[in-house]
Amino acid sequence: MDEVVAEYIRRTVLKIPRDEIMGVLRKWGFLSETQLGAINFRQTKDSISQEVVQLCEENSADIKQAAILDIIYNNIYPNKRVWSVYQMKKTGEETDLFDFTNFKKKFKRQLQSALKNVTISFREYEDNAIWIRIAWGTPYTKPNQYKTSYVVYHSQTPYVFISVSVLKSNLPLLCQALVVASNYHDIREMELRSHCLNSLKDIVFKRYSQNFQTHYPKQEKNVATENVDVRIIQEDKSEKERIQRVNREVFGDGPQPKLEFAQYKLETMFKSDPKMDVLEKREPFRCLVKFSSPDLLESLKSLVPAGMADAPLSPLLTCIPQKARNYFKIRERKGVLPGSFVRP
Amino acid sequence: MEERKAYSQDGVLAHLEMLEAQAHELALKQEEKEQQEEKLAGLKARVQELRARRDELRAKLELQQKRLLENGGAETHPEQPSARAVLEWKIKSVKALLQLFYLTGISGKLTKRGVCFCISTAYEGTYLESYYLDVLTKPEVQIQRHSVPIFIPLEQIAKKYLQTDIRRFLSVLSDHLNAYAARRYQADQLQERFSDRLEGTLQRNSLCNLLVFHYNVPSDGRSFLFTARLLYADPCCSLPTEAIVSCTPDAPAALAEVAAAHSDAFRRVALHKAFDSFSKAEETQDEALISPPGSPQ
Numbered sequence: 001m002d003e004v005v006a007e008y009i010r011r012t013v014l015k016i017p018r019d020e021i022m023g024v025l026r027k028w029g030f031l032s033e034t035q036l037g038a039i040n041f042r043q044t045k046d047s048i049s050q051e052v053v054q055l056c057e058e059n060s061a062d063i064k065q066a067a068i069l070d071i072i073y074n075n076i077y078p079n080k081r082v083w084s085v086y087q088m089k090k091t092g093e094e095t096d097l098f099d100f101t102n103f104k105k106k107f108k109r110q111l112q113s114a115l116k117n118v119t120i121s122f123r124e125y126e127d128n129a130i131w132i133r134i135a136w137g138t139p140y141t142k143p144n145q146y147k148t149s150y151v152v153y154h155s156q157t158p159y160v161f162i163s164v165s166v167l168k169s170n171l172p173l174l175c176q177a178l179v180v181a182s183n184y185h186d187i188r189e190m191e192l193r194s195h196c197l198n199s200l201k202d203i204v205f206k207r208y209s210q211n212f213q214t215h216y217p218k219q220e221k222n223v224a225t226e227n228v229d230v231r232i233i234q235e236d237k238s239e240k241e242r243i244q245r246v247n248r249e250v251f252g253d254g255p256q257p258k259l260e261f262a263q264y265k266l267e268t269m270f271k272s273d274p275k276m277d278v279l280e281k282r283e284p285f286r287c288l289v290k291f292s293s294p295d296l297l298e299s300l301k302s303l304v305p306a307g308m309a310d311a312p313l314s315p316l317l318t319c320i321p322q323k324a325r326n327y328f329k330i331r332e333r334k335g336v337l338p339g340s341f342v343r344p
Numbered sequence: 345m346e347e348r349k350a351y352s353q354d355g356v357l358a359h360l361e362m363l364e365a366q367a368h369e370l371a372l373k374q375e376e377k378e379q380q381e382e383k384l385a386g387l388k389a390r391v392q393e394l395r396a397r398r399d400e401l402r403a404k405l406e407l408q409q410k411r412l413l414e415n416g417g418a419e420t421h422p423e424q425p426s427a428r429a430v431l432e433w434k435i436k437s438v439k440a441l442l443q444l445f446y447l448t449g450i451s452g453k454l455t456k457r458g459v460c461f462c463i464s465t466a467y468e469g470t471y472l473e474s475y476y477l478d479v480l481t482k483p484e485v486q487i488q489r490h491s492v493p494i495f496i497p498l499e500q501i502a503k504k505y506l507q508t509d510i511r512r513f514l515s516v517l518s519d520h521l522n523a524y525a526a527r528r529y530q531a532d533q534l535q536e537r538f539s540d541r542l543e544g545t546l547q548r549n550s551l552c553n554l555l556v557f558h559y560n561v562p563s564d565g566r567s568f569l570f571t572a573r574l575l576y577a578d579p580c581c582s583l584p585t586e587a588i589v590s591c592t593p594d595a596p597a598a599l600a601e602v603a604a605a606h607s608d609a610f611r612r613v614a615l616h617k618a619f620d621s622f623s624k625a626e627e628t629q630d631e632a633l634i635s636p637p638g639s640p641q
Contacts, residue, residue, distance in 0.1 A: 093500055095579045098549040101556075128550045155549040156495040205494045212460055212476035212491065322489065 001057045008066050008145050009056055012073055013049040021048060024076060028069050031055050063145070067121035071133045074150055075125070078197040081150065081163040085192040085200055085324070086175065088158045088184035096183060098155040100124060107132070107181035114173050119143045128154050134174065136167050149174060152197065158184065159204045161197060191327035199257035203321050209254030243304050246311045250318050256297035262326045264289040264316065269332055284332065297321065449522070450514050457482065463518050465525035467582070468614070472525040477517075485510065495550040496520050497579070519580040526582035526614075527552035533616035541619070543569060553579065555615075561591070561602060562626055568595045570603060574610055587611045 016024050022041065025031055035055045041048060056065075074081070104122050111118060117137025124130050132151040137143035151174070152161040160178055164171060175187045194200050202208045234240065270285035293299045300317050303309040312318075320326055425433075449464045458480040465472040477490040485506055492498045498517065505513035531552050535542070538559070547556040553576040560567045570591050574584040587610035589603040609618040 093497070095497075095553065095577060096551075097554045097575055097577065098551070099554055099556075100547055100549065124545075124547075128548070154495075156551050159494070206489070206491060210476075210478075210489055210491060212462070212478065 001061055002063065004145065005061060005063050005066050006053050006057065008063075009061065009069060010049045010053045012066070012070055013052050014045055015073060015077075018045055018048070020076070021045075021052075024069075024072060025052065027072050027076075028065075030059060030061065030065050030069070035059075063119060064121065066145070067119055067133055067135070068123060070145075070148070071121060071123045071131050071150075074133075075123070075131055078152075079195045081165060082193060082195055083152075083161045083163050083197050083200055085190045085204060086160045086162055086178075086187050087190050088160065088179060088182065089186040089188075090158070090184040092183075096156050098182075100130065100155070103130070103155075103181045107177050110180045111173060111177040114176070115139065115170070117141060117143050119145065130155065134170075136170050151178065153178070153182070154201075154205075155182075157205070160187070161200060191325040193326065194259045196258040196260075199259060202257040203324050208257050208321055209252040240305075243311045247301060247304055250312065251297075251301045256295070256301055257321060258298075259296045259320070259326050260294070261290055261292045262296055262317070262320060262328075263291075264328045264330055266330050267332070268330060291317075296326075450518055458485075458488070461514060463514070463521055465518075465522045467522070467526040467529045470529070472529060475521055479510075492517070492521070493524075493550075496524060516580075523576075523578075523580045523582045524551060527576060530582070530615035531555060534619065537616060538619045551579070552576070555584075559619075561599065561606075561622075563596070563599060563602070568592060568599060570606065572606070572610065574615075582614070584611055 013021060013025075018041065022036065022039075025036055031052075035058070039048060039051050039055070043051075108120050111120060111134070115137070117139065119133075119135035121133045122130060123133075130151075130153045132153070134149045134151070135143040135145045136147045136149070147166050149165065149167070149170070150163045153159075162171075162174070164174075179185060179187050190204075192200060192203065266287040266289065267284040269283075297320065300313065304311040304313060316328065316330075449466065450461065451464075452459045452461045454460075455478065458478065461477045461479060462474055463477070464474040475490070475492050477492065478488040480486050480488050487498075487502060487506070490498065496517075497520070501513060501516050501520070505516060531546065531548050534557070535546055541559045543558040543560060545557075548554070555574040556572070558569055558571050561570050562568075568591055570589055573586075573588040575586040576583070577585040587607045589607040589610070591599050591603050606618070606622065609621060612618075613621070
């Protein structure tokens with residue numbers, strides 16, 4: 001077995017938390033049950049990984065299998081990478097009969113015609129997600145297995161999720177290959193980025209909960225009535241209820257997609273008292289406002305009930321899932337009315 | 345005057361307070377009075393209304409009675425349905441209408457700014473998912489938000505029909521969604537119920553309009569691998585437009601007929617039903633082999 005492959009497998013196994021190693025190896029399916037049973041999981045991770053490499057040696061693993069193991073690892077732990085969303089456009093209106101075999105062929109052919117030294121691996125998942133792993137080389141060197149990009153694509157959708165991490169110069173090649181393979185004709189990067197791949201999918205596929213009014217409301221969860229002391233009167237009960245209602249209308253009932261930040265680039269004029277005359281030149285005051293949070297949308301949802309902001313919240317904040325973007329550029333609105341607007 | 349002097353001893357603020365309180369009381373009384381007058385006017389109007397309605401109904405009644413007498417009917421005037429009965433009948437008919445719409449799969453509810461449509465999908469008596477669309481009617485008809493899957497060509501359909509013929513839009517969209525739900529259901533059924541016959545994984549896509557799978561076909565005690573490639577070119581159809589079934593090169597020539605029969609079955613009936621029929625056909629074939637017709641029992 002190639003030393004590079006052995007080392008790569010060893011390092012990949014080391015990344016996995018000890019308790020999960022068995023599960024991941026099982027999903028990989030390269031080692032037999034008896035081989036898996038022989039591994040002693042009570043030793044240090046270092047030793048476990050050495051054992052795994054030994055077993056892979058017995059089965060003569062090559063780079064293809066190692067690449068699959070890497071895809072499986074990234075599929076189980078996608079939140080370790082930053083994902084960007086790209087949108088593709090097509091002109092034709094015919095129904096797309098997406099053929100996975102065809103897609104793979106076209107993608108490989110297109111990418112390898114531009115750059116021969118690449119390792120390309122595919123894996124299809126139950127939810128129609130196609131994972132592509134590309135290890136990049138150069139025209140003169142073999143692919144470096146540690147310089148990888150990952151693509152997640154759901155067939156017959158115009159969205160692609162890409163985690164590039166290194167070698168941004170290869171991005172145009174990657175985009176070109178995707179467009180050709182999926183029968184689209186154009187691709188552009190959206191202003192939407194996050195560590196949480198599933199939340200990005202939720203946003204663009206509109207899978208997050210939206211409150212639709214129907215005649216057949218879903219069973220409302222019985223809110224546990226707290227043992228409230230009857231002597232305590234809520235003075236602003238109607239206001240609280242109004243806030244809850246508005247919040248539900250804006251954010252829906254279920255959990256929000258998980259984003260880490262929202263960034264607003266302001267290019268608006270500084271508005272001050274003309275007498276104070278802070279800025280002599282009449283040019284836009286450049287400023288960057290960045291909101292960060294482990295779970296930004298959930299925290300925005302709890303702002304008003306917590307009393308930290310007035311309802312309704314600014315549409316600049318609440319439009320994030322609908323507009324499918326968390327990077328905004330705000331320019332001065334030209335016209336009679338003063339104020340700023342969001343430029344898509 | 346005396347009062348005023350007396351209070352001014354306590355302080356101007358106290359005096360102001362007292363004046364304020366008095367003014368407030370007067371204002372309250374004024375408001376009450378106005379409310380009562382309004383109420384009265386309202387009630388008077390209602391009385392007028394009811395009187396007019398009563399006169400209307402009386403006139404109707406007389407007309408009916410006249411008609412009955414003219415027709416020679418010896419019956420007494422028909423029983424006036426009570427207001428309660430009328431209301432109950434109305435509620436019942438509205439509920440029935442809602443139920444009807446729910447059963448047809450397309451229902452709607454008026455919202456503040458438009459309508460919220462619900463398209464329910466079903467296949468062969470099983471209810472599948474429901475999809476929602478929030479449609480605004482002002483300033484123009486547009487979809488504000490929806491829960492339709494991204495791979496359904498909603499924008500295309502909306503561009504064609506939403507502005508001009510909303511019924512057609514809903515019906516076309518419903519066709520797409522129902523067909524997709526049906527195809528997915530069939531593919532899921534195949535994977536769940538016939539996993540023992542499938543070799544390898546079922547290749548599918550988001551719209552479930554291209555399926556490729558390999559399955560075992562028993563013949564003469566051996567098992568042969570068939571490959572099926574089903575294309576559903578019509579997005580509103582739950583049956584394939586093309587079904588290519590092929591067997592391995594080493595298979596006996598007789599199996600070509602079986603492949604053709606399978607291809608035909610896939611194009612005519614649902615996927616899982618086709619497999620049901622294959623299983624049955626193979627069972628009877630087995631029985632025929634065990635006890636061929638005409639042989640002594």
